[in-house]
Amino acid sequence: MDQHRTKRRKTKANDPSVVKIGDKTISLNAFLEPPPAKPEEKTSSAPGENGPTTDNEKGELQNSTDEICEPVSKKRSQTDSTGPASRKKKYQDTPMLKARKALPIWAYRDEIKASLRGDNDILLVVGETGSGKSTQTPQFLCEESWCRRKKVRVKSDVVGVGGMIAITQPRRVAATTLAGRVAKEMGTPLGTANEGSVGYSVRFDHKVPKGTKIKFLTEGMLLQELLRDPNLRQYSAIIVDEIHERSVDVDLITGFLKQILASDKAGRGGIPLKVVIMSATADVEKIQDFFKPDDAPSPAPLKLLKIKGRQYPVEVKHTEKPVPDIQEALVKKIFDIHQHEPLPGDILAFLTGQEEIEAAQHLIEEHCATLASNVPKLLVCPLYGQLSIQAQQDAFQPAKTKYTRKVVLATNIAETSVTVPGVRYVIDCGKAKVKQFRARLGMESLLAKAISKSSAIQRTGRAGREGPGKCFRLYTSETYDELQDADLPEILRNDVLGAVLTMKARGINDILSFPLMDFPDIEAVEKALIQLYGLGALANDGSITNIGRKLALFPVSAPYGRVLLAAATPEFDCLLEVIDVIAVVTSGETIFHQIQTEEDSERDAIEEARKGLQRREGDILTFLTTMQRYAAENADRIAWCRARRVSVRNMRQALNIRRQLRGICVKEKLLSEPPPPGPQPFVPLSPERADALLRCFMRGFATKTALLAPDSSYVTVQGKHVVAIHPSSVLHGQKKEAIMFLEHVFTQKNYAKKVSAICADWVVEAIGNETNIS
DNA sequence: GAGCACTGC
The missing domain is CATH 3.40.50.300 (P-loop containing nucleotide triphosphate hydrolases)
Known part of the structure; x- marks a missing residue:
């Protein structure tokens, strides 16, 4: 002080x-x-004419893209008119190829190719920033003969296996920009033709042209593909990039890949899946150890390549x-x-x-x-x-x-x-x-x-x-x-609810025997299993239910998925409203920018404009009103957001999520027809419908409730902790008989965030149901 | 009276 x-x-x-x-x-x-x-x-x-808002890898690419690609883009008209067959010759000794050859990884080209021939199916590459590993490794491999698509017999069907290389990225920008970069290098720029050798697949954005050999995708995307196709039959190889970041998704992917590598390959008609693991940090013993076959008598150490960066x-x-x-x-x-x-x-x-x-x-x-x-x-x-x-x-x-x-x-x-x-x-x-x-x-x-x-x-x-x-x-x-050598992997820091659901949906019944580089606390897994059971996602014997399978399909956490399913039932019948709310709450941290630093007069104007959005029932109704008013705005949505200090980016994201959720709900027959596109007039929700909406959320968040105690504090129903309403909530500082909250975070103190006022009776009802179930 | 960063059919 x-x-x-x-x-x-x-x-x-x-x-x-x-x-x-x-x-x-x-x-x-x-x-x-x-x-x-x-x-x-x-x-x-001064350097950096136009600062790229980019991922690490992409940033370094952009810096070199500008200098390397210019001569090539001048040749673009030539390239576009020539077929892919003559492409290879055309690019001999172009400035771009020279630049590729100058990358540190180029010297390892033959070694990388050789190391995956024959029976060896896995390779580890440690490449520092600027080594070119993300752009070059897939290009080296896609020329290999094992990378061709083959017709094989799986059970009684003849199916195609292989032909593509997938390369995963933790972030969307990285996946899309790397794809663009590699497409240029291969002479088939993305988005200019229906055919090409390079594609990408990220949420809300898919470009996978006919003939794609190399596909960049986010980790979550590959995980979704694994749910549909456990053997990843379209791929000859999977490259897992940036494994050192150790996201939950990448940990699950490596687990599934290990299982595929150890399998008898029957699901792939005997065709092996090649795996390349790429890391930017050198502490790879754990990864090497993880991928060693369990039953190998004297396991040969996994092939490891270390490539210097350009830094x-x-x-x-x-x-x-x-x-x-x-x-x-x-x-x-x-x-x-x-x-x-x-x-x-x-x-x-x-x-x-x-x-x-x-x-x-x-x-x-x-x-x-x-x-x-x-x-x-x-x-x-x-x-x-x-x-x-x-x-x-x-x-x-x-x-x-x-x-x-x-x-x-x-x-x-x-x-x-x-x-x-x-x-x-x-x-x-x-x-x-x-x-x-x-x-x-x-x-x-x-x-x-x-x-x-x-x-x-x-x-x-x-x-x-x-x-x-x-x-x-x-x-x-x-x-x-x-200091610790590395950060704690996310799977040891996060709620494992989603990870457990993904495993169950992929048919992994015995979670404890699933191969993971770091296994979460047993207690955390148990809690997740109990919560999934409470949501109806798991049966008495722990196997996945139809509800569970549906929840795994939604790009939102299991409790939100459960609310979506409840909303589609005649009892609640408020699916479109629930979609709007979930779209907003999952679009980012919050849609309301703080207005603390604004001038006094400005702040008054913003507060006045926000009054049209805020509802005294709480944050859920406020989010719904905001989304509906935003969607009804057809003049200038950016100006609309600015006047209210609403995040333009998060509202755009919310609109994307809304479109996506509506699409899934139509496909899953929760919605009979897609709602009409374009701005719809704003109609405020009646008090009865507002009640139905909140009761519907109780189906996913019954355990995230608190009752007002005689001393005016809120005490959580589960755990009996004192919890305060976060200042970002419209209910901050207010006393209601009971509250339901979507988030529960300890920062300065124990906070409930995204809070709604509910009836104490609903809690009693929900708890009654819970005890009846268990 | 306060909010690290990503991601998903």
């Missing part, structure tokens, strides 16, 4: 030639001289002593870099969350205000997920004014999801917020924790994308040495 006040007071120093931070005084005299000519030249040729050197500096105040150390370091390091060279600082970012921005800007007008400026750009697209873009654009150094204050979003161009200096606070599911309490926590070594290395690497860089860690080298 005191420290905070001290900092603020010191910023009022009005000598423009010095900046005081904490107990340190930094002289800016070097900057008070007229700027030399050299930095000016450099500044005007500039980054000098790492730790603090000598632990820093007592991260904010203070950060601001000090930023001005230190600003004074001593040449321009251009932007700074990327990793912080834990929005609050820390805003506080740091405030401090930096206060100090900046004291700089003389001819001193190089600092431009602070916050960067976190809930920021509007427009605000995020600022962090990717080079500073518009000369002699300005950009400081991007980012969350983990800049670690893997996006690449900020122009960065030469990284500051790493050593922490990140992680979500952890507490199975015992049936709730999540979101708290700042120490990052892993691998995460620290990843952050460091962000300084060496465009030239040699420096990374300043706001912790000691001893602290670094004590």
Whole structure:
């Protein structure tokens, strides 16, 4: 507290030639001289003309795409008119092929091809950033003879097996942009013809032209394909990229792949499935161990290739002593870099969350205000997920004014999801917020924790994308040495409800014997099984029910799926409304931007405009009203969103999800006909229908309820915890006899989020049902 | 009175 006040007071120093931070005084005299000519030249040729909002891999691709692809795109008309057969010759010695040959992985081309010939079906590739593994490996393999589609007999049918290579990505942008890149390299640009060798498949977007040999897809997409086709018959090979990120989906995929590899291949007519596992980090013992056949007498070690990346050197500096105040150390370091390091060279600082970012921005800007007008400026750009697209873009654009150094204050979003161009200096606070599911309490926590070594290395690497860089860690080298090697895989941090349902739907009855690199806590699995049983997804013997199979088809978690099924019954008959609500709540963190930082007059106007959306029944009805009003708007939806500070991006996503859910419901005969497309007039829900909607949600969320206690606190029905209504809820600060909430997170305290007022009787009813079942 | 990041027929 005191420290905070001290900092603020010191910023009022009005000598423009010095900046005081904490107990340190930094002289800016070097900057008070007229700027030399050299930095000016450099500044005007600042890198990163158009900052790509891209995934790591994609970012590095884009940087090289521009230089490599230009000559080829000039030749485009030629290529388009020539058939695929002559393609190969045409591209001999083109600049693009030269660029491909210059990639570190090119030297391993023959080795990669050779290592999957014959009986060897699996290969591990460790390729650092910039090695070209994601774009080149599938191209090397698709020329192999084992990659051709073959007609074989499976039981009594003759079926085609193989012909395609799948390559999975954790993120959609990565899948689509890598596909575009590889398509160009192979001379069949995506989307220009109905035929081509490269395709991709991500949610809401599928481009798989006739003749596709290489298909990029998100992990979730391949998992869905596994539900329909357990033997992955269309594929000759599966390449699992970015396995080190260890998402739940990738863990499930590797489990299924291991089973396919160990099977007698009868389901594939005897044709083997080749598997390539690719990682960016070198700690591969676990993966190697996982894929060793269980019954092999003396298992040959899995073939492993390590490929160097193309990364500039980054000098790492730790603090000598632990820093007592991260904010203070950060601001000090930023001005230190600003004074001593040449321009251009932007700074990327990793912080834990929005609050820390805003506080740091405030401090930096206060100090900046004291700089003389001819001193190089600092431009602070916050960067976190809930920021509007427009605000995020600022962090990717080079500073518009000369002699300005950009400081991007980012969350983990800049670690893997996006690449900020122009960065030469990284500051790493050593922490990140992680979500952890507490199975015992049936709730999540979101708290700042120490990052892993691998995460620290990843952050460091962000300084060496465009030239040699420096990374300043706001912790000691001893602290670094004590960090965990890798982050806890998601399957050990998440609710395993979805993972267990996916396994059950794929016919895995004995969950405990399913091969997983890391097996979740037995208690977490048990909780998931009990919850699935409570939702009607599992029968008494633990096998999957018809309800369970349907739930696995919905791209939403099991409780939401259960609400969808209930909504389609005559008892509730509110499926379209439920779809609208679920579309909104699963579109992102929240659809309402915070308006705390707005000017007073602006804030009043926004609050007034939002009144038309808010319903006193709670957040579910508010989300429904928002979606319906948004969908009814046919003039300018962007302006409509802006006036209410509603997230344009999340509402677009919600509309996509709505379309998708409606489509599935028609297919599954929950809806008799698709609703008419286009904007529909807004009709407010009657109180009776609103009741039906909420009671319908009780079918999935009966356990996420709380009753008002005599002391005015809310006590959860399950677990008897005291829970507070989150400030983002329209019900915040209100007392209702009972509440139902869609999310339960511990942050500052135990919070219920996405809250609705319900009747206490409904809870009694639902609990009665529960006990009757068990 | 407060929200790390992704993803899905």
